[in-house]
Amino acid sequence: MSSNHSTDSAAQNGPLVVEGKLSDNERLKQESNFLRGTIAEDLEDKTTGGMTGDNFQLIRFHGMYQQDDRDIRNERAKQKLEPLHSLMLRARLPGGIITPAQWLGVDKWATEHTMYGSIRLTTRQTFQYHGILKPNIKTVHKALNSIGIDSIATAADMNRNVLCTSNPYQSEVHQEAYEWAKKISEHFLPQTRGYAEVWLDAEKVEDTVTEEEPILGSTYLPRKFKTAVVIPPLNDVDVHGNDLSFVAIQEHGKLIGFNVLVGGGLAMTHGDKSTYPRKADDFGFIPVDKTLAFAEAVVTTQRDWGNRVNRKNAKTKYTLDRVGSDVFKAEVEKRAGSSFAASRAYEFTERGDRIGWSKGIDGKYYLALFIENGRILDQANKALKTGMAELAKVHQGDFRITANQNIIVAGVPEAEKANIEAIAIKYGLMDEATSAQRKNSMACVAFPTCPLAMAEAERYLPGLVTDVEGILAKHNVAEESIILRVTGCPNGCGRAMLAEIGLVGKGPSKYNMHLGGNLAGTRIPKMYKENLNEAAVLQEIDNLVALWVAERNDAEAFGDFVIRAGIVDEVKISKRDFHD
Incomplete structure (x- = not known):
């Protein structure tokens, strides 16, 4: 299935620039002195554990979000804290x-x-820390900088962390795509x-020096901007x-x-x-040598034409x-300064990560570890954090965090396979009993740390998957799976709007259920039922799986079935179809 999709253009195109009162975020960026604000002064304020005024938003441009533990928020309020x-x-x-x-x-x-001691792998193919207290912020930035890692531009109105296929079996093309x-x-x-000035104590820019942002502009982008590089047939990003x-096109094994x-x-x-x-x-x-020119052209067009009046649009x-x-x-x-040529043919045949061992064309081995x-984090039954550290002590290749919250031990020589596998098994990083359904399920963080969460996601998912496994077994399809994703709010971090079943948090223990994404990740699901409690979610899935098993065509995927059977309509053009 090729992904050549285009919307119908409006009969009358809208204005190139939206007129009106600019959103307050535009003022904030304009007045920030190129994202400095008064963050440095705020860090010295010991009267609060949070950031104040504009700095609450400005730290996002530096890759951070202010959060609090919502499990204890009410109790602290009672204590006047x-x-x-x-x-x-x-x-x-x-x-x-x-x-x-x-x-x-x-x-x-x-x-x-x-505070939590954990490392969280994200759907943006990186890691994040939760629970950094204010006195430790600069310490963490300096520590990361000492090993060549930063957090600049991983949040706010920037080009976010750039994704790339983690595909292990096309190592030569992968290396080019990664570059x-x-x-x-x-x-x-x-x-x-x-x-660098705020977090790394770099020498301050002299007042006589005029700073510029030649691509992003003095007020940066209108909204967050996400970029990915993908190598078909695996749409793992x-x-x-x-x-x-950027969809990689190859000829004779060359990009x-x-x-x-x-x-x-995906947000709404x-x-x-x-x-x-x-x-x-x-x-x-586009030919490979035009990549940066076209990337910059897309970004600057969106910079100049994007809606700076209404951030929701x-x-x-x-x-x-x-x-x-x-x-x-x-x-x-x-x-x-160049035109697009006709799209080249490509096909996405699968998503997700190939959990377990794969052999690359370089003759080395790649172990994809499923991390729910x-x-x-080390827990009673699985010491995942210790296990990853033990792997890092002996592995001579690199690690690849995937866009599906997993991690690949990449470039393992055959002589080291047994040792790597033994460590992974010992610490619970490999488990052959993990079902296909669990491997194809994903959730965002949500409670207790995300301030936007309306419902549980990460803490809800493991039990939900166990229940769905039971439903699949009940209908004699235990070896099959449905792409299932849960987000605690409609902002899209868990990519529920590309799932066969997408649950979007609406309130405490309440979810909107969307159906009809496909295996290739090229179709948006449509609202099926609104404001379902957890029991109703399971009942709906049970009913739908029963219909799927009884009425599907040979090997028909769940998402394809619900559209063919008329359970939901296909979303072809979102602006027209998604809400109708």
Whole structure:
């Protein structure tokens, strides 16, 4: 199934620039002195554990979010205490590649400088720390910097961590694709010295020096911007969850260029029909040497045309639907100084990660480890954090964090396979009893740390999967699976809007159920039922699986069945179909 999709352009294109009162975030960025604000002064304020004023938002440009432990928020309020503020820090790790030496540093500082001691692998193919107290923030930044890792531009109105297929069996092409992911990430980094000044005590820029942001602009992008590089046939980065994706095209085993996909995105707002998830448009093929030129052209067009009045409609997907995809594409070609060629044929046949051992064309072996919810922490039955540290002490290759919250031990010589496997088994990192359903399920963090969460996700998922495993067994399809994803709110972090069953938090223990994504990750699911409690979620899944097993065509996937059977309509054009 090729992913050549384009929306119909509006009969009358909308304005290139939205007029009106700018959102307050635009003021904040303009007045921030290139993202410095008064963060340095705020760090010295011992009267609160949080950041104050604009700094609450500005730290996001430096890769951090202020959070608190919502499990104890009410109790602290009763005691007349402010919430237990802490920071979540998300690292910048293009393509998810990290060395064993770096991992050992990351592991050490998780233990020494966070409240929870865990490392959380994310759907943006990196790791994040939860629970950094205010006095430890600079310490963590300096520690990460000492091993060549930073967190700049992993949040807020920036180009976020750039994804890249972790595909182990095409190592030569993967290396090229990874290099492009890294180049794209570095090309779009903010030029401000503010990050280094605030967190690393770098020498301050003199007042006589005029700083510039030649690509991002003085007020940066209108909204967050996500980029990915993918190598078909494995859509392991969910290309349609990104503003900009580069689909690798090969000839005779060599990377010759990319199909460029623009305008994907999964976030929406409950009750606001002007917001919706959207799959990307395929603009066409470019040769590999034009990659940065076209990437910059897409970013700067969105920079200049994106909605800076209403942040809910500020992402690239809404810009395309407002001005017309053809108009946006023509502007990209103008700015790149080159035209797109016709899209080259490609096919996505699967998603997710190939858990277990694979052999690469380099003759080395790759062990993909399933990490439920991406949470690396020692627990009574599985010492995952200790196990990863033990692997890092002996592994001579690198690790690849995947966009599905898992991790690959990459480049293992045959002579080391047995040792690596023994360590993985000893610490619970390998478990042959893990079902296909569990491997194909995913959730965002949600409670207790995410301030946006409306319902549980990470803590809800393990038990939910166990129940779904039981439903599949009841209907004699225990060896099969459904792509199942849960998010605690509609912001899209768990990519539920590309699942066969996507549950989106609506309130405490209440979820909207969406159905109809496909195995290739090229279709948006549609609302099926709203505001279901956990018992109702299971009853609906039980009923739907019963229908699927009884009425499906040979080997028909669940998401394809619910559309063919008329249970939900197919979402072809999101702006038109998603809410109807």
